[in-house]
Amino acid sequence: MSSASSEKSAPQDAQQRQHADQEAAKPAPPAAFDPPDGGRAAWQTVAAGWLCQFCSFGFINALGTFQLVYETDILKTTSSSAISWILTMQLFLMFFLSQPVGMIVDMFGPRAILMPTSILAVVGLVALSFAKEYWQIFLAQSLCFGLGAAGIFVPGLVTASQYFKRKRAFAVGIVASGSSVGGVVFPVFLAQLFDQIGFRATIRWTALMVGVLLAIANVLVVPPIKPKGWAGRRTLLSVAVFKQPAYVLFVGGSFFFFWGLFGPFNYLPLFAEQAKSTYAVASYTVSILNAASIFGRILPPLYSDRVGHFSVITVCAFVAGLSVLVVWLPINTHHSLGGLIVFALVFGFFSGAFVSLITPCLLQVAGGHTADLGAMLGTYFAVAAIASLTGLPIQGAITGSGDNLTGLIVFSGVAMVVGSAGLVGAMGVLRKKRNAAN
Template sequence: MFLPALSIQAHHWKKRRALAMGIVLTGSSFGGIIHPIMHNQLFHGKTGFPWGVRASAFLILGLLVIANCLMTTRLPPRQGPKPNFGAIFRDVPYMIASLAVFFVLWGLYFPYFYLQLFVDLHGLSRTLAFYTLAIMNAASVFGRTIPNLLADHFGKFNIFVPICFMTGVLIWAMFGIANTAGVIVFSILYGFASGAFVSLVPPTMATLAPDITQIGIYMGVGFFLTSFANLTGTPISGALLGDNTHATWFKPIIFSGVTILVGTVAMVICRAMVVKRRGTQFV
C-alpha cells in the first residue's frame, strides 16, 4: 500500500506534488506516535499482549479499508509496450540517485531502533527512553511537510541534498548526548531531518521519470533497489553494537554517519548531472 498510495499522488498533482506526497507520508509519522504508546498501555495493562496485538491489527485493517476506498487514479492504465527496464537501468542519474538513497537508508534508522537502548544504558530516564520514538515521529510530521513545501518552490534536489547532509551530521551528534536535554533535542532534530529525507525520496525519484506515465515504474524500481538497505542496515548496526553488557556505540554511529554522508555525496553528483541535463539550477 505504501508505494501505490504515493504513486497515485503523482497522477493528481504537479505543482504541489512533493507537498502532497509529504502529507500522505505524515500518516506513518502519526502511526509512529500512536502505536508505541498504545502498545505500551495495552501490553502492560489489563488487555495483555495477545489482544493488544489484535487491537493494533484491527486498527490497521480499518484504516486500510478506508484508504482503499479513497484512492483513485486520474489516468487510464498504461497502453502500449511494456516498460523498458534496460533504459531505466541505463539512466545514470537515476541509478546514482538510487545508490545515494541506498547508502542513506543503510544508516538512517539506527536511532529509531537503538536510541531507546542508548538512553537506558547511559543511565537516563526509562520513561524518556520509551518516549524518544514518539518524539522523533512527532517531529517527523513537520519534517515531512515543511521541506516538501520548500521543494515545490526551490526544486526537489535543492532541498534534498541539504536534508541528506543534515541527517548525516546529526548521527555524529550522538557522541555528544549526555543528559536528558541532549536526548530530547537530538530526537526532535533527527526526527525532523529523517522524516524530511523519507518524504523527499518519492518526489525526487519521480522527477527523474521521463513522463508522468512512468513515475510508478521508476519509483517501484527505485524502492526495490533501496529496500535491501532497509533490510540490512539495522541488523548491521546491531551486530556492530554487540550485546547490552559490552555495547560499543561508536561502531554503529560511525557506520551510520559514514554511509549517510556517502549517500549525500552521491546525491550531489546526481544533482550536478540533472542540472547539466536540464540546463537549469531549479532541480
C-alpha cells in the first residue's frame, strides 16, 4: 500500500519540480526605472537634447527673419498670409508628428528616428538654397525641413526627461533653452550673411552647421530605458488621456496660448521695419526676444521645482499674453524702439518659461509616470500643432496687405490670456484631487 502510494506521488513530484524549474527559468519582470537625477549619461543626453532643440525649434524660431526677407525681397509679390503658411507648416509638422515620433522613441530608442530625420532636415536646407519659386520654398523649407524637425524635436526632450525626477524641470529647461539660443543665433547669423553673401550661400552654410551639430547629438544621446520594441505599439491618438479633466483643461488652455504665441516671433521684425528701424535692428528684435527666452526657460522651471509647476506656468502664460496687450499694442500707434525692446524682453522671458514647463506639467497630470512620456507629449503637441498651423495665417489675414498690425496684436494677446485661464482650471482640478487623496 505504501509502495503504491509512493509510485503515484513520484510523477506528481516530478511534475511539480519541472513546473518550478520552468518558473525559475522565466525572466524576472523588469525593475521600475529609478531616475538617477544626474550622472555622465544623463548630462550627456541633456547636451544632445539641447543640440536637437537648437537645430529644430531654434531654427524655426528665426521665422520672423524669413518673413521679413520673403516679404521685402524674394517673395515680395506674395501676400503676408501666404508667406506665413511656409513658416507655420514647419511648426505644424514638428508638433503634430510628435505623437508618432514619441511612439518610435518608446519602441526603438531615440537614435532610430533621430538619425534619418537629421539627414532629412539637412537635405531640406540644401534644397531651400536652390529654391526660387513659392512652391519650391514650401516643399524644401515647410515639408522637407519640417518633417526632419519633427523627428529631431522629440527624442532629445523625451530621453533627457527620463533621467531626472527631482531636477526634471531644471533639466528640461536646459534642453528647451537650446531652441532659445537657436532663436538668438540664427536671426543674427542669417541677417549678417544675407547682406554679405546672399540668400543661397547663407542657407548652404546653415545646412553645414546644422549637419555637424546633429551628428554630435546622434553620438551623445544615450537612452536610460530599454526600448520596448514592437510590444510598445499603441494607437497614435491616446483617447484615454482626454478622460482626465485636468488634461483636457491643460491642453485646451495651451491650444489658445499657442494660437497667439507665434505672432510676436513672426511679425516683430516686420513691425520694426515698418517703424523705420534699420534692417539689422528689425532682424535683431527676434534675437532679443529669444535671448530673454533663454533665461525664461531655465530660471522659472528651477523655481517651479520648489513652488509647483502649474503655479509658475499659469503666471508666466498670463504675463506673456498681457504684455502683448499692455506693451506691444500701445507702441503700435506710438512707435518707440525702447518700448519694442522692452516688449521683446518681457514676452521672451515669460513665453520661454511656458514652453519649458510643458513636460513637467504633463508628468504632474499623469502622476509622474515616465515610461510613456513620448506618447503623452505627442498627443499634447498634436493639439498644439493645429493651433500653430492656423494661428499665423489668421493673423496674416487680419493684417492683409496693410501696415496696421492692431488686429493681429489684439488677437495674439487675447488668445494667450484666454489660454492662461484654462491653465488655472487645470491647476484647480489637480489641487482638488490632491486634497481629496489626503
